[in-house]
Amino acid sequence: MIFYGSKSTHLHSEQVSGIKCSHCEQQTTHNISIFGRYAYVYWIPFFPMGKKGVSECNHCKKTLAPKEMNEPLKLAYQNVNGNTKSPLWYWSGLGVIAVIIGLLAFNSSQHKKDVVNYINEPQAGDVYEYKPNEFYSLLKVASVSQDSVFVISNDYEIERKSKLYKIDKAANYTTEPYGISKQRIKELFESKEILDVDR
Numbered sequence: 001m002i003f004y005g006s007k008s009t010h011l012h013s014e015q016v017s018g019i020k021c022s023h024c025e026q027q028t029t030h031n032i033s034i035f036g037r038y039a040y041v042y043w044i045p046f047f048p049m050g051k052k053g054v055s056e057c058n059h060c061k062k063t064l065a066p067k068e069m070n071e072p073l074k075l076a077y078q079n080v081n082g083n084t085k086s087p088l089w090y091w092s093g094l095g096v097i098a099v100i101i102g103l104l105a106f107n108s109s110q111h112k113k114d115v116v117n118y119i120n121e122p123q124a125g126d127v128y129e130y131k132p133n134e135f136y137s138l139l140k141v142a143s144v145s146q147d148s149v150f151v152i153s154n155d156y157e158i159e160r161k162s163k164l165y166k167i168d169k170a171a172n173y174t175t176e177p178y179g180i181s182k183q184r185i186k187e188l189f190e191s192k193e194i195l196d197v198d199r
């Protein structure tokens, strides 16, 4: 169950003087208060949901919603409301999500660049995500010579790429290494038979 809802906080109050109260008929000071509302999920503020405000007559203590205010009071209220900004922390949840998405996108583009380097400069220990047919498997680089890469096939194939980590255990590489030319490795990467490299 997801707990969500909205909540108000007091943002700002301001005294405005010299406005006639339509309730007590006094030319007096009014206290204008602005409240901001934000949506939350699990107590984390996500985004602002607008502002509301009231005025209170300092003489008769009558409080008025904007639609009940007379013209001069409404103008003063709109001025105070316009100068009151919702705080940035109202955006906390969306801000955190935006930062996470940004980091993930950055990591993913960085990894794509790294993989091209790994393919061009293979190293012992590299693990290739390999898809020779409809199944996925892994090739582990045992050694690298001048023009060839010697790989050990993983003993297993698996149906989903996301499950490859399950077969990536030292005990699953039991066969003899065999050589593939570095040129062929590049071709396999370009034809998407080698999908990714873990180093």
Ligand SMILES: [Zn+2]
Pocket (backbone or CB within 6 Å): 021, 022, 023, 024, 025, 026, 057, 058, 059, 060, 061, 062
């Ligand atoms: Zn009044």
